[in-house]
Amino acid sequence: MTSERRPQISALQTPALLIDAAVLDKNIAAMSAALPGPRLRPHVKAHKCTNLARRQAAAGHEKFTCATIRECEGMVAAGLGQDLLLANEVLDASRLGALVAGGARVTLAVDSPETVKAAAAGGVREVVIDVNVGLPRCGCAPGEAGALAETARAAGLQVRGVMGYEGHVVGQQDATERAEQTKTAMEMLVSAHDDVGGELISAGGTGTYLLNTWASEIQAGSYALMDTEYGKLGLPFGQALFVLATVISSSKEWAVADAGLKAFGMDHGNPDLEGATVWFCSDEHTTFSDPRPVGERVKFAPAHIDPTMALHERAYVVAGDDIVDVWPIDLRGW
Amino acid sequence: MTSERRPQISALQTPALLIDAAVLDKNIAAMSAALPGPRLRPHVKAHKCTNLARRQAAAGHEKFTCATIRECEGMVAAGLGQDLLLANEVLDASRLGALVAGGARVTLAVDSPETVKAAAAGGVREVVIDVNVGLPRCGCAPGEAGALAETARAAGLQVRGVMGYEGHVVGQQDATERAEQTKTAMEMLVSAHDDVGGELISAGGTGTYLLNTWASEIQAGSYALMDTEYGKLGLPFGQALFVLATVISSSKEWAVADAGLKAFGMDHGNPDLEGATVWFCSDEHTTFSDPRPVGERVKFAPAHIDPTMALHERAYVVAGDDIVDVWPIDLRGW
Numbered sequence: 239m240t241s242e243r244r245p246q247i248s249a250l251q252t253p254a255l256l257i258d259a260a261v262l263d264k265n266i267a268a269m270s271a272a273l274p275g276p277r278l279r280p281h282v283k284a285h286k287c288t289n290l291a292r293r294q295a296a297a298g299h300e301k302f303t304c305a306t307i308r309e310c311e312g313m314v315a316a317g318l319g320q321d322l323l324l325a326n327e328v329l330d331a332s333r334l335g336a337l338v339a340g341g342a343r344v345t346l347a348v349d350s351p352e353t354v355k356a357a358a359a360g361g362v363r364e365v366v367i368d369v370n371v372g373l374p375r376c377g378c379a380p381g382e383a384g385a386l387a388e389t390a391r392a393a394g395l396q397v398r399g400v401m402g403y404e405g406h407v408v409g410q411q412d413a414t415e416r417a418e419q420t421k422t423a424m425e426m427l428v429s430a431h432d433d434v435g436g437e438l439i440s441a442g443g444t445g446t447y448l449l450n451t452w453a454s455e456i457q458a459g460s461y462a463l464m465d466t467e468y469g470k471l472g473l474p475f476g477q478a479l480f481v482l483a484t485v486i487s488s489s490k491e492w493a494v495a496d497a498g499l500k501a502f503g504m505d506h507g508n509p510d511l512e513g514a515t516v517w518f519c520s521d522e523h524t525t526f527s528d529p530r531p532v533g534e535r536v537k538f539a540p541a542h543i544d545p546t547m548a549l550h551e552r553a554y555v556v557a558g559d560d561i562v563d564v565w566p567i568d569l570r571g572w
Numbered sequence: 573m574t575s576e577r578r579p580q581i582s583a584l585q586t587p588a589l590l591i592d593a594a595v596l597d598k599n600i601a602a603m604s605a606a607l608p609g610p611r612l613r614p615h616v617k618a619h620k621c622t623n624l625a626r627r628q629a630a631a632g633h634e635k636f637t638c639a640t641i642r643e644c645e646g647m648v649a650a651g652l653g654q655d656l657l658l659a660n661e662v663l664d665a666s667r668l669g670a671l672v673a674g675g676a677r678v679t680l681a682v683d684s685p686e687t688v689k690a691a692a693a694g695g696v697r698e699v700v701i702d703v704n705v706g707l708p709r710c711g712c713a714p715g716e717a718g719a720l721a722e723t724a725r726a727a728g729l730q731v732r733g734v735m736g737y738e739g740h741v742v743g744q745q746d747a748t749e750r751a752e753q754t755k756t757a758m759e760m761l762v763s764a765h766d767d768v769g770g771e772l773i774s775a776g777g778t779g780t781y782l783l784n785t786w787a788s789e790i791q792a793g794s795y796a797l798m799d800t801e802y803g804k805l806g807l808p809f810g811q812a813l814f815v816l817a818t819v820i821s822s823s824k825e826w827a828v829a830d831a832g833l834k835a836f837g838m839d840h841g842n843p844d845l846e847g848a849t850v851w852f853c854s855d856e857h858t859t860f861s862d863p864r865p866v867g868e869r870v871k872f873a874p875a876h877i878d879p880t881m882a883l884h885e886r887a888y889v890v891a892g893d894d895i896v897d898v899w900p901i902d903l904r905g906w
Contacts, residue, residue: 251641251664253906283855305856307585326830326856327820329867330585349821352866374851375859376821376828405854486661487683487710494710496660500882505838505853517708519839520739521617521878522639522660525709532686533663544855548834548883551905571885572587 244560248535252484253497255546255553256537259562261478262293262462262555268474269461270297272448277455279303279323279440284459286547286569288316294462303440303457307333312569314342321345323440325401325457327353327368327376328360335361345398345438349378351389358393365395366438369430371402371423380426384433399438402427403457408445411470417449424452444468444475465543467506479546479553480537481509485530486523493529495536498522502538503545509538578894582869586818587831589880589887590871593896595812596627596796596889602808603795604631606782611789613637613657613774618793620881620903622650628796637774637791641667646903648676655679657774659735659791661687661702661710662694669695679732679772683712685723692727699729700772703764705736705757714760718767733772736761737791742779745804751783758786778802778809799877801840813880813887814871815843819864820857827863829870832856836872837879843872 247256269278275298282291283305291302291313301321304310310322311333319342324334326347334344338361347368348354357365367387370377378386387397404423410416424441431439442456445468450456460468463479483497495511499519502509508516514528516538530536540546547553547567555563581590603612609632616625617639625636625647635655638644644656645667653676658668660681668678672695681702682688691699701721704711712720721731738757744750758775765773776790779802784790794802797813817831829845833853836843842850848862850872864870874880881887882904889897 251906328830329818329820350866353820370823374826375854375857379823484663486663486687489704489713492708494661496662499837499839499879503833503838504879505833520709523709532684542833545833545838572585 244562246559247482247554247556247561248559250482250554252482252535253501254482255550256480256482257463257553257555257565258478258480259555259557261476265462265464265475265478266293266297269447269458270299273456274298276301279455279457280462281305281457281459282309282313282569284544284547285463286567287553287565288312288318288568289563289565290462291316291318303459306572308572309569310334310337310344314340319343323347323366323401325403325440329353329356331356331360331362338363347376347401348386348390349376351386354386354390354393354395358395363396364398365390366398366401366436366440367430367434369400369402369427371404371426371441372407373403373405375405377402380430383430387434397434397436399436399440399454400427400431400434401438401440402430403441403443404446404450405443408443409467410445413472416446420446420449424450428452444473445471460543463543465506465546466510466539466541477539479543480539481546483524483536483538485532485534485536488529488532491529492517492525492527495524495526496522497538498524501549502540503542503549505545506541509540511536511538578896580893581816581888581890581895582893584816584888586816586869587835588816589884590814590816591797591887591889591899592812592814593889593891595810599796599798599809599812600627600631603781603792604633607790608632610635613789613791614796615639615659615791615793616643616647616903618878618881619797620901621887621899622646622652622902623897623899624796625650625652637793640906642906643903644668644671644678648674653677657681657700657735659737659774663687663690665690665694665696672697681710681735682720682724683710685720688720688724688727688729692729697730698732699724700732700735700770700774701764701768703734703736703761705738705760705775706741707737707739709739711736714764717764721768731768731770733770733774733788734761734765734768735772735774736764737775737777738780738784739777742777743801744779750779754780754783758784762786778807779805794877797877799840799880800844800873800875811873813877814873815880817858817870817872819866819868819870822863822866825863826851826859826861829858829860829872830856831872832858835883836874837876837883839879840875843874845870845872
């Protein structure tokens with residue numbers, strides 16, 4: 239039995255981030271079957287881990303979405319810079335220009351004359367027009383996209399198409415409502431694309447990956463590891479990410495584990511623990527009902543994966559109690 | 573003018589953590605005046621920064637409170653290990669034992685026979701009995717403290733006294749209510765101390781630092797940098813911590829800055845921005861009312877300092893627009 243020679247999770251200091259290797263593999267396979275090859279542009283902001291991105295690339299997805307300059311730099315350093323889309327606006331594109339000058343392909347979102355100017359000044363050569371499709375965040379109005387594309391071309395930039403994130407829709411729990419709102423949003427994006435041209439209509443997320451048939455590529459990221467918020471949507475992806483903790487205190491009514499709000503992204507609420515109700519998280523504690531004995535290990539499922547990853551230096555890839563790999567969360571910071 | 577030779581915050585990539593040097597100095601001075609020298613055992617979990625701890629030591633506070641083993645290790649490495657209290661339970665104290673063997677003084681909280689056993693097995697020599705004073709978290713019942721102290725002494729440990737954190741009280745906005753609840757909690761702790769003995773009655777936080785006259789030392793940490801949650805209490809400490817961001821998109825009704833929920837601890841809600849209402853935070857964006865022009869810099873005040881620090885690699889210490897120092901947030905992780 240080779241497993242007997244592998245390190246065990248029982249030897250880990252806690253809190254520790256765990257990735258269930260089998261569930262991760264299943265999630266990646268299920269997504270690749272639904273959106274093969276270039277139909278998916280995985281978003282690395284959800285995991286911030288080049289080892290995980292390499293698994294996605296091995297499944298046929300060789301172009302990626304990033305949210306920060308540091309994510310782009312890390313992906314290029316890992317040899318995954320064939321076709322990166324920074325799906326965000328920046329006012330100083332010089333670090334991206336350096337990547338492009340070094341041979342990477344980096345396409346940048348722009349939504350204003352100022353961001354067009356910054357892209358050109360920084361040495362970026364390719365852009366997409368970011369279009370607001372209903373989420374009050376970045377993106378120009380659909381009717382302004384064509385003119386902005388002309389501004390970009392006049393600045394010497396190649397315009398590869400449009401992007402527009404239906405972020406107000408992806409978490410909608412009613413599937414029919416989610417489908418209808420996706421249609422409304424994507425009709426706005428397609429209308430903008432009519433004016434802009436280019437090969438890309440980039441949009442979507444884990445919540446709309448199957449519903450969004452207007453986009454030429456889907457920017458889903460959370461599907462690989464999942465969280466309890468996306469877990470409510472009945473998607474065919476399993477929870478692969480957990481935070482391992484140790485029960486450090488126990489009383490008649492509650493127990494306390496040594497993972498707290500510095501180990502979990504808290505914006506979607508408390509993590510879940512099977513067989514218990516989480517009462518609250520402190521900096522380095524989580525108090526929950528149905529007490530377990532001191533020393534017992536427990537596994538929490540985070541409510542929001544993206545900020546959870548941002549809090550950890552590394553993840554342990556596990557098969558049952560065996561640790562099969564250790565992956566640095568190497569795309570953190572800015 | 574030396575200030576002309578200093579780097580300016582306008583040159584920083586965003587998001588960037590800023591510490592207002594003048595406000596920090598005032599906060600440290602105000603606390604030292606109220607609780608001089610050993611009356612304060614500053615809690616480093618609130619800032620996770622040995623440079624900041626060194627300022628607190630220079631103000632006369634040479635013993636510190638930590639929440640994690642890594643915090644203890646980092647403080648010892650920084651030469652600040654004269655008297656550290658790990659105000660938390662651990663089941664594997666071997667790394668703490670190594671610090672003690674190396675000459676550091678580390679006192680560990682225990683609240684059960686299991687944690688006493690772990691302390692002794694790991695090579696820790698000094699403990700405090702952690703007493704539950706009303707917050708459903710760690711700590712033994714006050715009536716059990718004396719027996720647990722005996723167990724610890726029988727295991728060869730020195731018992732330095734008791735600790736008990738009135739965490740359910742420190743954020744109470746009504747000052748009278750806060751004072752009454754502090755009294756109730758501390759009477760429990762003093763009663764436990766009667767049974768335990770020792771020189772330490774360690775308790776308190778920024779919200780109760782003046783009210784808690786029962787404790788021999790106060791574990792406050794947030795006072796140095798502050799956050800908007802503690803800002804509601806009318807304490808004599810100013811907001812010294814901000815997240816600098818750049819407006820990357822602007823429309824008629826809202827603007828978007830490039831700092832999001834990976835730059836802010838979100839468990840106490842959205843950050844504040846003067847002159848605007850924050851609508852929501854996404855991973856790398858904050859959308860707010862009263863739009864500013866693209867490219868303008870904005871400064872957010874986080875709602876909860878501790879998890880905010882845990883997300884940043886470094887902080888820029890500033891005097892106006894001058895950067896006067898760069899401090900690594902070197903106590904992150906576990």
